[in-house]
Amino acid sequence: MxxxxxxxxxxxxxxxxxxxxxxxxxxxxxxxxxxxxxxxxxxxxxxxxxxxxxxxxxxxxxxxxxxxxxxxxxxxxxxxxxxxxxxxxxxxxxxxxxxxxxxxxxxxxxxxxxxxxxxxxxxxxxxxxxxxxxxxxxxxxxxxxxxxxxxxxxxxxxxxxxxxxxxxxxxxxxxxxxEKGGYRREIISGTVEGDLPRSMKRAGARIAEAYQVTSLLKERMNFRSHLRAGDRFELAVSRQYVNDEYTGNSIIEGFVYDGVIRKQSAFLFDGSYFDADGESLEKAFQRIPLQRKYRISSSFNPKRKHPVTGLIRPHNGTDFSVPIGTPVLAAGDGVVSRVIKHRYAGLYIEIQHNQKYKTRYLHLSKAYVRKGQKVSRGQKIAASGNSGRSTGAHLHYELRVHDRPVNAMTAPIPVVQTIASKKRNLFKQQVAELKSQMAEQLALAKKQ
Ligand SMILES: [Zn+2]
Structure with missing residues (x-):
């Protein structure tokens, strides 16, 4: 028995x-x-x-x-x-x-x-x-x-x-x-009093969720100088539950910060975070430091014959055929390490992105940045030109990894996540939906 x-x-x-x-x-x-x-x-x-x-x-x-x-x-x-x-x-x-x-x-x-x-x-x-x-x-x-x-x-x-x-x-x-459990979306809204994580916690966010948000926006916001008491924020978070009990897993779906000094947002789409305009929040590089694609007149080539001297000279960059005055953009976030007028390279800029990456932009006509200045990805740093030894108006763009030149067009770099144009509407819909849920929550909070 x-x-x-x-x-x-x-x-x-x-x-x-x-x-x-x-x-x-x-x-x-x-x-x-x-x-x-x-x-x-x-x-x-x-x-x-x-x-x-x-x-x-x-x-x-x-x-x-x-x-x-x-x-x-x-x-x-x-x-x-x-x-x-x-x-x-x-x-x-x-x-x-x-x-x-x-x-x-x-x-x-x-x-x-x-x-x-x-x-x-x-x-x-x-x-x-x-x-x-x-x-x-x-x-x-x-x-x-x-x-x-x-x-x-x-x-x-x-x-x-x-x-x-x-x-x-x-x-x-x-x-x-x-157990997979079910996810439930929750909207949390509040105002800043003290630091952001604690303000979010007071409003009902979990501290881990708050830290996830600050880490997402750390490239865009300074959480000391940009914060003002009374700034509003809204968070859309999906939390996992099993039998009505929270499992500890949360997914940040959206965050909107509406401050006196700074307005920022983060939305999850296709596994990556973007601001409301669809700009990636992830630290990355643009493959091309220009606003659109231009014809490549000379590719990266370690065995190239120099077009002017005829000697074997490696071509350590990519030449884009662009008219003089075309905006040149920083390929990634970084600090300007050089703005130099060189006999052959002409006016050129070098940006140190982190320990690993450097980029160089040659033959410029104008520089909009100074040495030591912080720049962010996509920022206009110069106007292209034909300075130095150059066979015609073009931008020579170089990427260096651990100070070795690599082919910027093919090198494995952290490339910017962009939303494909056919998914753009879906992204906008999703952002609009979250924003309207946030607005509802805000209206509710104001009534109370
Ligand atoms: Zn070149």
């Missing part, structure tokens, strides 16, 4: 608990006393709650349901029906890991043999879930008619579960369950 064996196990569990109680210092007695109390309560009261409801460090048995099964069949069915995918019938013994626990101490406490634990760890080799048990993880134990461990359930958070089932030969097989 199954029930009888479990009762035996529980009897031994109680005697262990009582023995331990008499030997342990007071704080532990209190905890174990609670554990025993919970067990007693659940033995006498039919308990409909799931394994999740067990407090850390407390064992709970669902034996009461077994004993009363014939009395209340409807209730038992009710439990089964209301169970979500990750919530199976309560295991015979449930336990929530608490600080200081190891699998060994927990298994010892339940009189489960060490060889059984080793078999379990063997099965865990391909999952590696059990070597990192942490406070809050939930464990479930089911036993066979001989009282041996037949099933072990490991659950971390609301979305992850591994079930280990013992096979005929005593080895365990495992199955992983990952």
């Amino acid at each position: 199954k029930t009888g064996n479990i009762t035996l196990r529980l009897k031994s569990f109680f005697s262990t608990a009582i023995t331990l109680l008499s030997h342990l210092p007071t704080p532990h007695r209190v905890v174990l006393g609670c554990a025993s109390l919970i067990l007693l309560v659940s033995l006498t009261v039919s308990d409909n709650s799931s394994a999740v409801a067990v407090a850390p460090g407390q064992f709970r048995s669902n034996l009461a349901i077994d004993l009363q099964e014939s009395d209340a069949p409807d209730a038992a069915e009710g439990i089964a029906n209301s169970s979500a995918p990750l919530k199976d019938p309560d295991p015979e013994i449930s336990y929530v890991v608490q600080k200081g626990d190891t699998l060994s101490t927990i298994f010892d406490f339940l009189h489960i043999s060490q060889p059984t634990l080793y078999k379990l760890m063997e099965a865990d080799l391909n999952v590696l879930a059990l070597d990192t048990i942490q406070p809050g993880h939930q464990l479930g134990f089911n036993f066979d008619s001989e009282g041996a461990l037949a099933q072990f359930i490991f659950r971390s958070g609301l979305t992850y579960k591994v079930v280990f089932d013992r096979g005929e030969k005593g080895d365990f097989e495992y199955e992983e369950f990952i």
